[in-house]
Amino acid sequence: MRPIEKEVFALTIDLLLLIAMTIAAVWSVLKKDLVKAAIALAGTSIILTILMFRLASPLAAVFELSVCAGLITVILMSTISLTKPPEGRQKEEQSEGRVQRFALLPLLAVAAAVLTFAVLPFNFALPQAVASGDVRTVLWDQRQLDLLGQIAAIIAGVFGVSLLFKEKLKSAGRTGASWRRAGVSSTMAAGDDPSSDGGASSRARALKEDTGSEGSNEGVGLQPGGSGVRNNAGSSPSGETIRSSR
Amino acid sequence: MSESTAHWIRVMVVFIPLFFITGLYCVITTRNLIRTLIGLQVLSKAVTLLFVVAGYLTGQTAFSQACVITLILLEAVVLAVASGIIINAYWHTDSLDTRNLENLKG
Numbered sequence: 001m002r003p004i005e006k007e008v009f010a011l012t013i014d015l016l017l018l019i020a021m022t023i024a025a026v027w028s029v030l031k032k033d034l035v036k037a038a039i040a041l042a043g044t045s046i047i048l049t050i051l052m053f054r055l056a057s058p059l060a061a062v063f064e065l066s067v068c069a070g071l072i073t074v075i076l077m078s079t080i081s082l083t084k085p086p087e088g089r090q091k092e093e094q095s096e097g098r099v100q101r102f103a104l105l106p107l108l109a110v111a112a113a114v115l116t117f118a119v120l121p122f123n124f125a126l127p128q129a130v131a132s133g134d135v136r137t138v139l140w141d142q143r144q145l146d147l148l149g150q151i152a153a154i155i156a157g158v159f160g161v162s163l164l165f166k167e168k169l170k171s172a173g174r175t176g177a178s179w180r181r182a183g184v185s186s187t188m189a190a191g192d193d194p195s196s197d198g199g200a201s202s203r204a205r206a207l208k209e210d211t212g213s214e215g216s217n218e219g220v221g222l223q224p225g226g227s228g229v230r231n232n233a234g235s236s237p238s239g240e241t242i243r244s245s246r
Numbered sequence: 247m248s249e250s251t252a253h254w255i256r257v258m259v260v261f262i263p264l265f266f267i268t269g270l271y272c273v274i275t276t277r278n279l280i281r282t283l284i285g286l287q288v289l290s291k292a293v294t295l296l297f298v299v300a301g302y303l304t305g306q307t308a309f310s311q312a313c314v315i316t317l318i319l320l321e322a323v324v325l326a327v328a329s330g331i332i333i334n335a336y337w338h339t340d341s342l343d344t345r346n347l348e349n350l351k352g
Contacts, residue, residue, distance in 0.1 A: 011253055018261045025265055025288045029272040034280050041284055048291055052314075055302040060314035064294065067318050072287065072325050079280060079329040083336045101275045109267045113260045135308040143312050150316055153323045160327030 014054060021047040030102060034085070038076040045069035059135050251303055258299045265292035279332045279342045283325060290321050 021044055028040035045068040052061035139147070265288060272285030294314055301310020332342070339346040 014254075015257060018257060021291075022261060022264060022268075025268050025291065028284055029268055029281075029288060034278070034284075037281065037284055041287055044288065044291055048295060051295065052298050055298050056307045057298050057301060057311045057314065060294075060298065060311040060318070063315050063318045067322050068287075068291075071322055075322075075325055075329050076280070076283065079283075079332060082333050083280070083342055102271075105268065105271050105275075108271060109264050112263045112267045116259050116263045117256070133308045135311045138308040139312040139315065142309075143316075146312065146316050150319050153320055157323035157326045160323070160330045 010054075014051065017047055017051050017054075021051070026105075029105075034080045035077070038073055038080065041076070042069045042073040045072075254299060254303060258296070262292050262296050262299075265289075265295065277344050279335065279344060282344070283328055283332070286328075287321065287325070290317065293317065 024040050024044040024047060028037045028044060031037040031040060045064060049061045049065040049069065052058075052064060269285045269287070269289030269292060272288065273282055276282055276285060294317055297310045297314045297317065301307045301314075335347060336342060338349075
């Protein structure tokens with residue numbers, strides 16, 4: 001293969017990779033199923049990694065592959081699994097007018113690309129290419145302030161993740177829908193002081209009332225003697241509603 | 247400017263705004279909180295690609311890689327914190343719809 005042919009071949013591969021990345025990115029934005037959208041996003045990251053290797057940035061490519069295609073996909077998946085997809089009316093509300101909302105996307109994207117292509121001059125002078133130093137030297141010696149910021153950001157991220165798991169533990173075994181149902185239909189048990197525990201135990205009892213026998217499996221924070229409370233709550237004519245329905 | 251460089255500039259000038267607009271449009275129009283995060287990720291991918299191409303074209307790959315590493319790390323941290331916020335919002339409003347986040351309205 002002659003050098004020119006080789007170059008054209010390489011550019012064609014880059015172009016194909018960019019087109020594939022575009023398809024994956026648009027797919028991740030437009031796909032209705034969030035799990036598939038997250039997988040498409042991981043695909044975008046993988047293609048970007050290949051492009052980075054081809055553009056002489058191997059260290060950044062490794063980071064992109066491990067963090068963006070790996071860690072971020074895991075976080076997204078766990079968020080999707082901790083929440084529940086909308087059902088019934090909620091789903092209808094959310095998807096209504098969805099096609100119309102995204103209808104402008106292709107038009108806008110093509111317009112932006114064409115406009116930028118038309119407006120930008122192509123013979124602008126690039127700075128003279130200089131011999132690039134080692135990335136480790138640049139990162140550790142010249143960009144120390146960046147590293148400090150990164151450390152601060154990592155600490156903030158640790159707090160974020162700990163918050164995520166704290167909430168998960170606190171509310172283990174209750175789904176959002178059952179929580180709401182419990183809130184709407186719950187009644188205060190006689191002699192139950194809501195200020196003492198912020199109403200948490202009464203909510204838990206209401207949940208038990210709501211879910212019946214399944215509640216024994218689900219309610220981590222349930223108090224013993226829940227059946228008595230259930231009777232109480234059932235006999236109460238129309239108790240105070242803890243959470244009002246929207 | 248070599249033919250390869252000129253080609254790269256042309257290609258990037260088309261594709262990077264395309265990625266950027268896709269992500270931005272998703273963030274603006276979607277009503278699902280998780281999809282907003284996905285849009286944000288697509289947006290930051292466009293910026294990452296821009297950094298890498300700029301480093302390649304100017305020969306400063308070491309500097310651009312240092313910036314990209316910082317960017318990737320911030321991306322991950324933002325996603326982790328935002329996921330925590332989204333899950334909390336889900337427990338409170340029982341939906342992922344942005345229109346239901348109206349506690350501070352008015």
